[in-house]
Amino acid sequence: MGFIEAINRLKRQTEACELNILVWGPGRNAGEHFEKRKKIKGEVCRCFPNADVCFSEDLDLTETLPGIDERDLVSQELWHLAVCDVCIVLDTSKGAGEEIAFYSRSPDAHKLLILTHERYESVTSFPSSLRKNQNQLFYNDQQYDTCNLVEHILSRIRTVALGKLGGFRL
C-alpha cells in the first residue's frame, strides 16, 4: 500500500471513529447563539456519522445511573464530561462561562474545547486567567458568521479522533 492510500485509510478511520461529543453553550432562548450551537452540532454529526453528539440538556442520566439526583446538574455534567471525548464550549453565554470556571480545574479539563472570541485573546482579566492553558480556539466575527469556525472545530475533532485511535490523551 502506498503512502496516499494508507493516509486515505487513516482519514476514513478517523471519520468513522465512535466519538462522544458534547456541545455546551447558550440555551434555547439565546437566539442566534443557540442557532450557532445547533449548527455546530449538525455539522459535527454530518462529518462524523458514528459520533454521538449531544447537548447536555438533552441527556438523561436517570436510567443509566439510577439514584442520581436529576436536579443535581453539577454531578450530571461531571458524568457527561467524564465519558465524553471532547466537549465543545461555545463561550457566548453566562452559563457556559460558569461551566468553564467550574470544570477548568477538573481532571477532565483537557476535554474542553473552548471557543473564545479573539477580543479576549490578550486581555488580562479573571475570566481569561481561568482559561489560560486551556484548549482554546479563537475566532473573529467573520469566522463566527461564516462556516470558517465550524471548519476549525471539525479539524480539532479530527485530531481528537486520531488521538483516540492512536491512544494519545488529548
Add this chain to the structure above:
Amino acid sequence: MEYVVEREEAIKRYVLGQLSENERYDIELRVLTDSDYFNELLLVEDELTDDLISGALSNHDQERVKRLFLSIPERRNKVGLTNAIAQYLSNSEERRWEETLREACKNRGLLDSLIQEDWMGLHILALLRSSSQRPSDLASKVKANKSTVSVVLNKLIESGLVEQKELLTCTERGTETLEKIEKSTGVRLT
C-alpha cells in the same frame, strides 16, 4: 523476653519525655551501648515525625513532640523536610489536572502537525522515516508547493518529530509516533 512492641513503646515514651528518671537512665545506657537499639530509637523518631505531619497524634502528644523535636536542630530539620515532602505531594495531587492539560496540549500539537494541510505532515514524516531527504526534494515528493511544505515542516520540527541538520530526518519520537498510530489502526505507512 522482651517484645518488640513493648520495646518500641518504651522508646516512644522516652522520646516523648514520659519516663521516670530511672527508666530514662536505663534507655540512655542501652542507646549508648547497643547500636541496634540506637537504630530503633531513630526509627521511632521518624515515625513520630510522620505522625506529627499527618496529624495522627493526639493533641497532647502533638504538643509534646513539637516542643521536643523543634527544640533540637537535627530533629527540626527532619520535621521541616518531611513537612515539605508532604506539602509537595499534596500539591502535586491537586495540580494533576495541570499536568494532564500540558500532556494533552503537547499531544494535540503533535497530531495537529500530522493532519494539517490534508494530512501532509503524516506523509512527510512517513517519507522521512523511510529515508532522510534534502528540503529541496521534499516538495516534489509530496506534490505540493514549497511554501506549504515549509509551513508543515516547521510544525513537525516544533513538535520534535523531525529534525533538520544537513538533511531532514525523522526523530526517534517521530518513529515512535508513527509506530503507535500504525499499531493501533492497523494501517502501515510504507
